[in-house]
Amino acid sequence: MTTAARPDIRRAGPRFGAEIDGVDLTRPVDDLTAGELRRAFAEHKVLVFRGQHLTPDQQVAALRIFAEPFDHPTALRHPENPLVYPYNVRQTGKASTWHIGGLWRTPVFAIESLVYEEVPELGGHTLWADLQAAYDDLSEPFKQLLASVNAVYDGNAENYAQGSGKTAKGDPVEHPVVLEHPLTGRKGLFISSSAQGLTGVTPQEGRVLLDHLLRHASSPDYTIRFGWQPGDFVLWDNQATWHYAVDDYGDGARVYRKVLAVEPFHPAPTE
Template sequence: MTIDIQPIDPVNRAFFAGVVSGLDLTQPLSPEQVAAVHAGMDEFGVLVFHDQKINDEQQLVFSRSLGPLEQATGDIAAPEERRVSMDLNDISNLDKNNRVLARDDRRRLFGLGNQLWHSDSSFKEIPAKYSLLSARHIPPTGGNTEFADMRAAYDTLDEATKREVHDLICLHSQIFSRGILGFTDFTDAEREKWAPVRQRLVRKHPATGRLSLYLASHAGGIEGWPVPEARAFLRDLTEHATQRQFVYAHVWQPHDLVMWDNRVTMHRARRYDYAEVRDMRRTTLTNEVSSLQQAP
């Protein structure tokens, strides 16, 4: 079967978000198929695979065929509370007994940070490359995921702003992003774990050479700048980057798998009824090198 990737919105956004046909992710990929997926990611930044009825192990096999995985150390659940292995991120509103978390459960409140624009694992010194999210059970309404093309966001900056952002280093931490929502219930160990890390504000894609903004709600400062000025500037950049012409909104269908390149996108989850089940599993490929090593 031949792999085909077509733009989801060929009229308004032919350069961003493609839908893939001709792949069965329950089966191991050939080297040619792996190369085609990488090429599709380089072109579109976001790929959608419909009707992929995969289990955790099949998702892991597919993900590992694309590169090394990072461990799921970015959530707030204690080890004894986890539903899945450390190779998977539990993107759900369920406890280990598959019961919906209470509205005021600390794990749920922390997870609301996913509704802010962000790039996965930008709060780690070695951030994420690809994220792969599999929809196992979705609510009847709401819960969409939006993706912003950070290449287009960079391209449309005026020349003075491009010069200004070129060499800036930002400080990223989940302490900051959750603080935006008023979540400050962190232990001393968590505050130490999520101490700010340094990331470039402009990155160069190693395969395509394209430049992109590297923004996230985790970014709470710019080296050498007063904090209020840095946060105001980062907010302005985020508003620019998330204009609707740069955004693809994915309406989930059962058994969709969506993967995206965190180096060239931001994303956010949208609200849904907290009492409805939303069960998803995310595997995440490590970028292997710091953003500091991907200078423009």
């Protein structure tokens, strides 16, 4: 049976982010609810559903409301569903840098989602920054410069898998520093701390530009922060935001499951 409850969308910050109540993702949702959730995702970029306690199959089904899940070529797979990737930071390490997922491929992941299974008693929050808002605040001459600049990243998918030692670099992959969002058309910065350099400028200019862009995009002016409890489900727009897992919990537990998507579904038009 599908659920027909209307979602209660509560803004979590003035720029972006929302918590969704009133929807049970352990059951299929009706088409009207799915359309409302897609529109909320397009607007708010980060959606949090508290206390859902989704199984691996239910997490895949939940992400299918927004996009078709991606079959990652190198990630460790969950035994209950091969589109689900388990993480335990005690084995895989912590993602405590500002980053965008899937930079080894073109296009990068459109959506990333997590279900939390274990979290530290205190700490272990996640930050997101709105890269589109960060772009909006740049001067027009600077925007014109960045329009012709790409960032270079490691193209080896193995180096992005859980616990990778990142020893053998792959062929370089370039992504534009300014991305026009494929769904909304809105422009935003598209930069990650793993960038190896910038094209279209001299190496010296690239170092200065890259340092400025990384500091600008991570400004508290553009960020939102969420803390977690077991069972929480979050998904975010990987082409409009970047994220940072705060490492303030020592050797505490942080266990979660990830599901990815590449091509997002367009939100249905409003009546």
